Amino acid sequence: MRLWIGLYLPQLPLEVFSQPWSSDPGSVVLEQERVLAVSPAARAAGVLPGMRRGSVLMLMPEARLHERDPARETEALGAVALALLQYTPLVTEGEEATLLMDVGASLRLFGGVRRLCSRIRANLRALGFTGILACAPTARGAWLLARGRAGRALKPASMMRRLDRLPVSTPPPARPFLPWFEGIGCFTLADLRRLPRPGLQRRCGRPLIDLLDAAYGSLPELFEWIEPPTTFNARIELFDRIEHADALLAGAHRLVLQLTGWLCARQLAAERVTLKLVHERGRVARPPTLIDIALAEPTWHDEHLVRLLRERLGKTVLDAPVIGLGLEAVQLQPMAPPTESLFPEPGGTEEDRKRMFELLVARLGADNVLQAAPYADYRPEVANAWVPLDRKIRPSERAAQLPPDVHSLPRPVWMLAKPIALLMRDHRPFYGSPLKMASNPERIEAGWWDDTQARDYFVAEGQDHALYWVFRERIVGSAEDAEPRWFLHGLFG
Structure with a gap:
């Protein structure tokens, strides 16, 4: 199905000087000292297109007056066209601030023409522009329907009926001859098509005939598509x-x-x-x-x-x-x-x-959202490493994994950032209540090359049956007769 969307931006000269997030005290765009476009606030004050500068200042002294800037209009139209490339790569620029999009191949992807038009309107509002959308099986038909505010026509027959009702002033090549058309009683495109073609061509020229034939589907259309820049x-x-x-x-x-x-x-x-x-x-x-x-x-x-x-x-x-x-x-x-999977993943995809x-x-900060980066080391502080989420952990950065049977006792998931020294009561470590050892010791003695650790780890149980991971420092050297200290290093769920 071949379908074109025509997007007409009637207020483009005004909107290149306004922002969607700023208040409007009354803006007016002038061209050759006459009003070309007015904002709602200026129109409410009585300013209308065609007025002179002096009349505008008399009605609204606080109005913001801007001279028309074709270069900025072209830049703004290019920004809108660039945003619309997400729906189809076939976007071209038409006459009089109009964009044409071939969306026939995109309808199923975006859920049909109604949803596609709704998304385009939402994007226009976010960009700060107002536009008029029209749909037709031909590009020139979509252009004329958009300029005439005639709505959507998805089939050739309905498109022809809508085009026939448009005023004869809609095609630009016909505007220089409007007095002649009114004099002979030609007011719509249907009246224009009933005129003898040889005489109409001699009077108005070939461009008008070609535009009508292209709009009604009798003449093929060729366009130069908008190419996005190589960098953004x-x-x-x-x-x-x-x-x-x-x-x-x-x-x-x-x-x-x-x-x-x-x-x-x-x-x-x-x-x-x-x-x-x-x-x-x-x-x-x-x-x-x-x-x-x-x-x-x-x-x-x-x-x-x-x-x-x-x-x-x-x-x-x-x-x-x-x-x-x-x-x-x-x-x-x-x-x-x-993804090529037949069934979606439960609980959302990896991308989600x-x-x-x-x-x-973005909400909590990079230092408060961490990912596990386990390292092959016997010391828990080194093995249990956490790094920011945006850091890419390559396999080459990690040492070889320890053998699966290296740990004789289970280790908790919740490891404390720094071990907590425990009180001693009746020669037993105390943490809320006296702790009873519920496992044999696991001896860790490593780090002689940078930070020597000599510890005996136990799974301890409190009176509330909560399980803790504690260790007893092993005293080496001349102070072997000193009383060993106990520390809390982790908690079991």
Whole structure:
């Protein structure tokens, strides 16, 4: 099924000067001293397109006036196109701030045209733009339906009916001849198609005929697809000085959506990204604040990255106001293929678990979420090593494993970071209650090369039947007649 989505951005000249997270005191975009686009606040004050600058200032003296900037409009349209590449690699730019997407091969992946359109609208809102979506079996048909706000048409017959009802002013090649069309009673595209083609071509030219034929499916269409850049390094400027880091999330989300589209188009996954918080320049210039996010599991989804950025920004204290944001993909790898298992893993996939750990690291800090890195050593402190979760443990870093029967007694999972000295009562170690030895001793004597340990470990039982892992220091040397000390080193579950 061939299906195109046309996305028309009618307020693009205005929205390149606004931010979705900032208040709107009334913005107006001017072109040649006349109003081109107005914000809702300015429209409520009586400002309308076509007014002159003086009339705007008379109605709304506090209005923000901006001159139209075609270069920034092109940049904004490119940012939207880059974000939409996550849905299809076939995205092209149309006339008059319109994007066209061939989504026929993507419908089943995203759950149908309704869900796909809903996702596109949500992404547009996050990017800070408003758009009008239309669907049609042809690209030019989708373009005309979007420009005419005529909705979706999934089949050629319904598309033709909707196109026939559009006003004759919708195709750009027909606009110079509107007085002539009105004079002969031609008001819709259906009326236009009933005119004799040879006379219409002599009067209006071949571009109008070709556009109608392409829209109605009588002429093949050729497009130049948008190619993503080879590297990703996007940036946006803020129009207010932001002094609280958590207020930067909307701008960061905008950059993450562009990153998501770029990753999907390049078939890559991000392992490490860096968010740059750009501060003021001049005499008070400061280097950018860098927020580095290392991912345990490479990803190309925006939801997970946004969650991590929310946690990191919520804990960041700004030393200076922020005037711009930048996002860079520092470390990448090819996108992993989906799992081939027939049945899903109970309790979530490995990717889900790694995402949960990454969220815990962002919320609690890297030093508070650790992973076990056991080392082949007889000393418990050395064997029971813990390292940050983002550190990759290579097998070459570990020594050969100890034989499975080296430990004659069980060892607890809960090991204390530092052994606790125990009191002695009636020649017995005391921890809440007198401890009774429930096992034979396990002697450990090792570490002569760096930290000698000579201990006898026991499984001890308290009066509440809780089990503890304790050891008695072995006195060697000249102080062998001294009383040995007892320590608590672990607890059994």
